[in-house]
Amino acid sequence: MKIGVTGATGQLGRIVVEKLKERVSAESIVALVRTPEKALDLGVKARVFDYNKPESLAESLQGIDSLLLISGNELGQRAQQHANVIDAAKQAGVKWIVYTSVLRADTSTLSLAAEHLLTEAALKASGVPYTILRNGWYTENYTGSISGAIAAGALIGSAGDGKIASAARDDYAEAAAVVLTSEGNVGKVYELAGDEFYTLADLAAEVSRQAGKNIPYSNLPEAEYANILKSFNLPEGLALAIAGWDVSASKNDLFDDAHQLSRLIGRPTTPLAKVVADALAG
Structure with missing residues (x-):
């Protein structure tokens, strides 16, 4: 039984490979990556795999029984990229595809949701058995800006009092590994989120407590937040997207209290x- 992991050198993919190695032999895992040299430290076989080169994907998937399709990071191109992978998987005889979607993709106002929904539809139409992991927000999406917030003396955003039930990448990676190595998951759609929720004001309070410095949360209009992000040299499209995601967070699109994630991994989320x-700690 061979398990393929796309994007295996990415932030989530690396952790998934490590979690899989705790459950199956390294010989049964294949890292599917654009640059195999970057996967040398993973301790598993690596094959060239580029979502944008559909003509080569099926060959790279030969012998793969179960495939974890980690969603790409090129916004606006992902639906086509994922369709390329799904088509190649069908051609190569892959028996099962597990896909990382987004929390409540069918009702979310997140701009990310549309491409995920298109991929979910392509999966369902493919005839290949599938499981959909609708991952909520990674806590690291917010904690990555902590050092900047401390330097500036404030945490900024546009999420208002929205409830955010995020979890650590480690939690989502473990869920993927559990699903890939256990029975009874085919055809299921899991809504995955953290056990506890917080607002960005709560996050600012926690940062203040640990840093020993008062870091208030400043809630900004969407356009103003986007302009500030652009001033940090973020591309305009990304700045607008991040501000928009915060507005979706204000509508509780990042909240879920079903606890499916902690049940899957058999422990509380981080x-x-x-x-x-x-x-x-850096």
Whole structure:
């Protein structure tokens, strides 16, 4: 039984490979990556795999039984990229595809949701058995800006009092590994989120507590937040997207209290305080 992991040298993919190695032999895992040299430290076989080169994908998937399709990071191109992978998987005889989607993709106002929904539809139409992991927000999406917030003396955003039930990448990676190595998951759609929720004001309070410095949360209009992000040299499209995601967070699109993630991994999800502490430790 061979398990292929796309994007295996990415932030999530690397952790998934490590979690899989705790459950199956390294020989049964294949890292599917654009640059195999970057996968040498993973301790598993690596094959060239580029979502944008559909003509070569099926060959790279030969012998793969189960495929974890980690969603790409090129916004606006992902639906086609994922369709390329799904078509190649069908051609190569892959028996099962597990896909990382986004929390409540069918009702979310997140701009990300549309491409995920298109991919989910392509999966369902492919005839290949599938499982959909609708991952909520990674806590690291917010804690990555902690050092900047401390330097500036404030945490900024446009999420208002929105409830954010995020979890650590480690939690989502473990869920993927559990699903890939256990029975009874085919055809299921999992809504995955953290056990506890917080607002950005709560996050600012936790940062303040751990940093020993008062870091208030400043809620800004969407356009103003986007302009500030652009002033940090973020591309305009990305700045607008991030500000828009915060507005979706204000509508509780990042909140879920079904606890499917902690049930899958058999433990509580990583507390916010732990991810903040890790971020502060550098």
